[in-house]
Amino acid sequence: MKDLAQRLWQQAEQCRIGGSPLTAALLEGATRDLTAGGVVADLLAAHAAEPSGSVPSLRFAGSLHRLVLERKAPELALHYPSVGGTAPVQDVWPAAERACREHLEELRHLVALPVQTNEVGRAAALVAALSMLGPGPVRLLELGASAGLNLRCDAFAYDLAEGVVLGDPDSPVRLVRPWEPPFPASPQLPPVVARRGCDPAPVDPTSTEGRLTLTSYVWADQLPRLERLRGALQVAERVPAVVERAGALEFLTRELADLPEGVTTVVWHSVVWQYVDPAERLAVDALLDRTGRDLTTGAPLVRVSLEPQRVGTQDFAFQLHVQRWPDGTRVHLADALGHGPPVRWTGATLAP
Ligand SMILES: C[S@@+](CC[C@H](N)C(=O)[O-])C[C@H]1O[C@@H](n2cnc3c(N)ncnc32)[C@H](O)[C@@H]1O
Structure with missing residues (x-):
């Protein structure tokens, strides 16, 4: 799990460099939660040994975004510009953590899916x-x-x-x-x-x-x-x-x-x-x-x-x-x- 936490943190840094403060904030929050044994640890434990190239961090971020796009996480959506959200980025993690707990079983399924960015x-x-x-x-x-x-x-x-x-x-x-x-x-x-x-x-x-x-x-x-x-x-x-x-x-x-x-x-x-x-x-x-x-x-x-x-x-x-x-x-x-x-x-x- 220590390795996974490190990978999440590194990906957060990549997202910041790549111009996505929102994804960076989500992954930083997720790293802290994982390290503290919170809901992210429960969600990602099964993926800890997967090769880093399969990017569990981006699968996690994509899974949360999907909940938002499907209008299943209205509190989290307030932070997502993709659906018109304007709430501050630095406050996103508590809403994301609640969404994880509320949709744990669905997220378990979603984070197992491969990244499908077609850029x-x-x-x-x-x-x-x-x-x-x-x-x-x-x-x-x-x-x-x-x-x-x-x-x-x-x-x-x-x-x-x-x-x-x-x-x-x-x-x-x-x-x-x-x-x-x-x-x-x-x-x-x-x-x-x-x-x-x-x-x-x-x-x-x-x-x-x-x-x-x-x-x-x-x-x-x-x-x-x-x-x-x-x-x-x-x-x-x-x-x-x-x-x-x-x-x-x-x-x-x-x-x-x-x-x-x-x-x-x-x-x-x-x-x-x-x-x-x-x-x-x-x-x-x-x-x-x-x-x-x-x-x-x-x-x-x-x-x-x-x-x-x-x-x-x-x-x-x-x-x-x-x-x-x-x-x-x-x-x-x-x-x-x-x-x-x-x-x-x-x-x-x-x-x-
Ligand atoms: C990050 S996506 C990139 C998609 C696209 N090439 C782009 O640049 O937008 C990586 C893609 O590689 C695919 N992939 C994984 N293993 C593969 C394999 N053995 N042969 C071909 N594609 C594979 C995944 O399913 C996924 O769609």
């Missing part, structure tokens, strides 16, 4: 990489796609600079100045001709349940993220994308069996690797490398990833990498924040 802002990193691949058509395959919102990245608007908008300028999702500096060359977005993803726990973004799940994992005081999500849910109504229930290896083994000629196959994943079993990770790496080294020039394969790397003891950098074959060269193209923008170019470019 639309991360599309800014994906599109940064796509814009460097040239004009040819792209088949987009996403590992750990959640609800597949970013499989529709070309249907969002990227307001790069005065008069320069990539994607759909009329999109309800608008990412303003998402790149720093705006762009290294004249950017263009290749046409996305196929969009498929996988996830062991896919979310249907067109269902009420799916929308509620996705909303609950957005930190409740980050209104621009909630707005982006609402826009992406609208886009998902009109732009179809398949997310099948499967792990990365099973999905890719099938999808890479036959690469279509004349189309660049882009395998994309963001903030997924920490959730994938190490053996599966190695197998996916090997499969991509094997496929890439064998491919014909008419069917290019590219891997684009945005994954956290630890920097120092506390902080993370979210690095955008692009790997291309047949030689498997991997380029560190940019750094982003955990939820996407700003995407800062490293200065590296892709060889033609």
Whole structure:
């Protein structure tokens, strides 16, 4: 439990750095309660030995947010900007603690569920990489796609600079100045001709349940993220994308069996690797490398990833990498924040 308390505390710090004082205050309160053997100890004891990558802290925060969104915790809701709450952040814990006691059995079920954040802002990193691949058509395959919102990245608007908008300028999702500096060359977005993803726990973004799940994992005081999500849910109504229930290896083994000629196959994943079993990770790496080294020039394969790397003891950098074959060269193209923008170019470019 000591380790779990430490992880909750560290996540609180990450949330503060990441611009969510509300989630930070909740997790600090939860840490103190856990250490004192309160209701949080009862709730999270069963998860104390789980790998830290499965983030029980964010599952806890998401579970409370869900109660609020379902109008089951009105006192707690007063502190949640996502439902119009304006009560002070520093007073949130007593209300949260009461909500935990009142809804203990429901929360027990909710905290066991995986984190299902489908962060639309991360599309800014994906599109940064796509814009460097040239004009040819792209088949987009996403590992750990959640609800597949970013499989529709070309249907969002990227307001790069005065008069320069990539994607759909009329999109309800608008990412303003998402790149720093705006762009290294004249950017263009290749046409996305196929969009498929996988996830062991896919979310249907067109269902009420799916929308509620996705909303609950957005930190409740980050209104621009909630707005982006609402826009992406609208886009998902009109732009179809398949997310099948499967792990990365099973999905890719099938999808890479036959690469279509004349189309660049882009395998994309963001903030997924920490959730994938190490053996599966190695197998996916090997499969991509094997496929890439064998491919014909008419069917290019590219891997684009945005994954956290630890920097120092506390902080993370979210690095955008692009790997291309047949030689498997991997380029560190940019750094982003955990939820996407700003995407800062490293200065590296892709060889033609
Ligand atoms: C933090 S979410 C990120 C979702 C999405 N990629 C994004 O950036 O918004 C991590 C996702 O990884 C999925 N996941 C867990 N294990 C996986 C596996 N073995 N293969 C593929 N996806 C996995 C989870 O179900 C979850 O949807």
